[in-house]
Structure formats: C-alpha cells, structure tokens
Amino acid sequence: MSQVAVEAPPKGGFSFDLCRRNGMLSKKGVPPPSYRKTGTTIVGLIFQDGVILGADTRATEGPIVCDKNCEKIHYMAPNIYCCGAGTAADTEAVTDMVSSQLQLHRYHTGRESRVVTALTLLKSHLFKYQGHVQAALVLGGVDANGPHLHTIYPHGSTDTLPFATMGSGSLAAMSVFESKYREGLTKEEGIKLVCEAICSGIFNDLGSGSNVDVCVITKRFY
Amino acid sequence: MTKQQANWSPYDNNGGSCVAIAGADYCVMAADTRMSSGYNILTREYSKICKLADKAVMASSGFQADVNALQKQLAAKHLTYQHQHNKQMSCPAMAQLLSNTLYYKRFFPYYAFNVLGGLDSEGKGCVFTYDAVGSYERVGYSSQGSGSTLIMPFLDNQLKSPSPLLLPAQDAVTPLSESEAVDLVKTVFASATERDIYTGDKLEIVVLNAGGIHREYMELRKD
Numbered sequence: 262m263s264q265v266a267v268e269a270p271p272k273g274g275f276s277f278d279l280c281r282r283n284g285m286l287s288k289k290g291v292p293p294p295s296y297r298k299t300g301t302t303i304v305g306l307i308f309q310d311g312v313i314l315g316a317d318t319r320a321t322e323g324p325i326v327c328d329k330n331c332e333k334i335h336y337m338a339p340n341i342y343c344c345g346a347g348t349a350a351d352t353e354a355v356t357d358m359v360s361s362q363l364q365l366h367r368y369h370t371g372r373e374s375r376v377v378t379a380l381t382l383l384k385s386h387l388f389k390y391q392g393h394v395q396a397a398l399v400l401g402g403v404d405a406n407g408p409h410l411h412t413i414y415p416h417g418s419t420d421t422l423p424f425a426t427m428g429s430g431s432l433a434a435m436s437v438f439e440s441k442y443r444e445g446l447t448k449e450e451g452i453k454l455v456c457e458a459i460c461s462g463i464f465n466d467l468g469s470g471s472n473v474d475v476c477v478i479t480k481r482f483y
Numbered sequence: 484m485t486k487q488q489a490n491w492s493p494y495d496n497n498g499g500s501c502v503a504i505a506g507a508d509y510c511v512m513a514a515d516t517r518m519s520s521g522y523n524i525l526t527r528e529y530s531k532i533c534k535l536a537d538k539a540v541m542a543s544s545g546f547q548a549d550v551n552a553l554q555k556q557l558a559a560k561h562l563t564y565q566h567q568h569n570k571q572m573s574c575p576a577m578a579q580l581l582s583n584t585l586y587y588k589r590f591f592p593y594y595a596f597n598v599l600g601g602l603d604s605e606g607k608g609c610v611f612t613y614d615a616v617g618s619y620e621r622v623g624y625s626s627q628g629s630g631s632t633l634i635m636p637f638l639d640n641q642l643k644s645p646s647p648l649l650l651p652a653q654d655a656v657t658p659l660s661e662s663e664a665v666d667l668v669k670t671v672f673a674s675a676t677e678r679d680i681y682t683g684d685k686l687e688i689v690v691l692n693a694g695g696i697h698r699e700y701m702e703l704r705k706d
Contacts, residue, residue: 466522469706
C-alpha cells in the first residue's frame with residue numbers, strides 16, 4: 262500500500278534530476294547543448310607598488326568567436342579585481358555574487374575589504390559545487406596587509422603567487438613570465454610585461470585573441 | 484556491458500578554410516595558410532592549394548597528412564594519364580578522378596574536404612566541390628573547411644547560382660570580373676578570420692586564366 266510522501270522543501274543548489282534523461286539522450290546520439298567558454302589568457306603579477314591584472318578579450322563557442330571584445334576582469338571591491346577563465350556564465354555569476362557579499366561585509370565591519378576574504382568566499386563556493394561551477398580565477402588586490410595575488414581552481418583549491426596565469430593560453434603567457442619576471446618591477450615595466458604575456462597568449466593560443474585589458478591596483482601611500 | 488570505444492583516433496583536424504569561385508574566363512582559388520591542432524598553431528605558413536594539372540588546381544582543408552597522401556595519389560595517376568594519352572588531364576576529367584580516388588577509400592576515408600577549380604575545355608571557369616568520400620558536383624562557387632559555415636552564406640548572398648535543374652540550362656559562373664572576384668575573396672576571408680579561430684595568418688590566392696596561373700598573398704589577423 263503506497264503512502265503519499267510529504268514533499269521536502271527544495272534544498273537549493275544544483276538539481277541533478279535530469280541527469281538520467283541526459284544520459285539516455287546522449288546514448289541515443291543527441292548532442293548536449295554547448296555553452297560559451299572563455300578559452301582565455303588571464304595573468305596577474307605583483308610589482309613594487311601593488312598588483313597588475315591582465316586578460317585577453319575573446320569569448321568562444323567551440324571554434325567560433327562569439328564575442329570579440331568581452332570583459333574578463335571583474336570588479337570585486339574598490340581595491341580588489343578578479344580575472345575569470347572557463348564558462349563565461351559561471352565566472353560572471355560567481356564574481357558578482359562574491360562582490361555583493363563583500364559589499365555587505367564592508368557595511369557590517371565598516372572597513373575596506375581584504376583579498377583573503379574574497380579568496381575564502383570564492384573557494385568555499387567552488388568547493389561546495391565540487392567543480393561543477395567551472396570558473397578558474399586570478400584574484401588580485403591591495404589591502405591593509407599589502408598586495409596579494411591568488412589563483413583559484415574550479416574545484417576550490419588556491420595558490421598564493423608573485424605571478425600567475427590561467428586559461429587555455431596560460432602556458433604561452435607563463436613562458437613569458439618565467440623568462441622576464443623579477444621582484445620589484447616598476448609600474449611601467451609591470452604593464453609592459455603583462456601586455457607581452459597576454460599577447461603571447463593571443464598569438465599562440467587559438468582560444469585567446471583580440472585585445473589586451475590591463476588593470477593596475479596600487480597601494481595608497483599615506 | 485557497454486560497447487568498447489576506441490581511445491585513439493587516426494584522424495586529426497588541422498583546420499583552415501578554402502574557397503573557389505568560377506568566372507566567365509577565370510577561376511579564383513583561395514585558402515588561408517594556418518595549420519593548427521587543437522588550440523595550438525603548428526605553422527602560420529602552410530599552403531593548402533596544390534596544382535594537379537595545367538588547368539586544374541585543388542584546395543583542401545581537413546587532415547593535412549591525408550591531404551598530402553591524396554595529392555601524391557592524384558599526381559601519380561596524372562603522370563600515368565600523361566604517358567598514355569600524351570596530354571594533360573582536363574579539369575572535368577581530374578574532377579572525376581578525384582571523386583573515384585576518394586570513394587576508393589570509402590571505408591577508411593581521406594579526412595580531406597576539397598574544392599577543385601580550373602578551366603574547362605572551352606576556357607570557362609569551373610569549380611567542383613566534394614565531400615570526404617567523393618560525392619561531387621560542378622558549381623559556380625564553393626567553400627570548405629572550418630570557416631565554410633561562415634563563408635558559404637555570404638557567397639550565396641553575393642553570387643547565388645541558378646539551380647542546375649532549371650531549363651534552359653543557365654551558366655553557373657559569376658558575371659563578376661576577375662579583380663572583383665579577388666576582392667570578394669579577400670573580404671570573405673577577413674570576415675571569416677574574425678570569427679573562426681582556425682582561420683587566419685595569411686591568405687593565399689591562386690588565379691587561373693588564359694594567361695596561366697598567378698599567385699598572390701594577403702596578410703590576415705594572427706590572433
């Protein structure tokens with residue numbers, strides 16, 4: 262004798278109900294819908310007065326360029342910016358969400374946001390979704406403890422580095438950084454090096470292209 | 484127990500796009516010179532255009548190792564023909580030969596997407612377009628390769644051929660002049676380069692007319 266079960270309230274997060282249907286469809290040969298990825302080159306480096314972030318501006322859907330001039334450097338806080346590679350919707354959503362959370366936190370504490378706060382919020386969100394949110398990020402900013410640069414991987418692991426690259430063009434860009442980076446770069450040298458690294462990605466990686474966006478975040482001297 | 488899938492493929496796609504346009508007394512062939520594999524560029528200066536006979540030129544995109552093997556086969560068969568008939572093969576004859584050569588490997592195909600262009604025995608431009616296993620058709624213009632989905636609709640818009648089923652039979656060749664056709668091809672590739680990541684670097688244009696074969700190059704975006 263079957264009993265009518267009480268409907269549990271929806272728990273939020275991803276619902277995997279349609280996975281079985283999708284598996285059946287792909288076995289029948291129906292291709293899954295594609296989503297827009299930013300096959301990308303994003304970089305960051307620490308120079309003597311702060312952090313410089315760089316990104317290319319091409320967004321691709323498979324082999325086709327769907328946006329020739331998209332913005333991959335996202336605002337997190339007045340002193341913190343984040344470059345995003347991976348699925349465009351995921352990088353937008355996760356950086357917008359954490360940016361809002363940081364603002365609420367600023368209202369609550371009355372202080373300037375810290376980079377480690379953004380880092381912890383991002384990594385815990387990505388870990389909670391076990392890599393299904395495909396966002397690979399380069400987070401950089403300057404706060405009361407100085408300049409910081411971090412990389413965040415889709416599964417939620419992070420690294421703290423003096424220079425970093427992510428995306429399909431990361432190897433091309435990293436080869437430039439590994440040859441030419443040194444500590445204590447000036448702002449002009451840093452911008453030039455970031456541009457060279459992104460250009461290396463633009464010309465040698467087919468997933469990156471078009472223009473170079475640069476974001477310089479400097480320490481306040483007072 | 485699900486069916487075992489192969490974990491290695493004998494094919495690779497080296498990308499790139501090819502175009503051919505037939506005119507009243509000329510034929511324009513063009514292809515980009517980028518050779519790639521996945522997200523990497525293997526070389527920026529690879530020619531996809533091959534002269535098979537005095538009046539027949541083939542442009543092929545797809546898997547370049549298979550393209551090279553195909554070109555070698557056709558060159559050998561052409562040489563035999565020349566020994567037996569004491570003359571070069573005409574473009575329609577070469578078209579049939581290419582179709583047969585491709586179908587010969589129906590069950591392990593050449594991963595080559597070809598357009599054959601040249602002048603027929605009357606001196607008029609002719610273009611033949613193929614699929615990977617040899618199905619072909621004489622047309623007024625065609626494109627193949629990774630950028631063909633971007634290029635073909637534009638060519639249809641500019642050059643739309645009358646249907647070959649119409650009576651009386653109408654000319655498929657375009658009324659454009661040779662320089663107008665070359666300009667059209669340059670525009671087409673500049674646009675395809677913007678939106679297709681596998682197309683770019685340099686454009687190679689080959690023009691066949693009564694005066695012979697003429698080659699020129701144009702720079703394209705390298706990103």
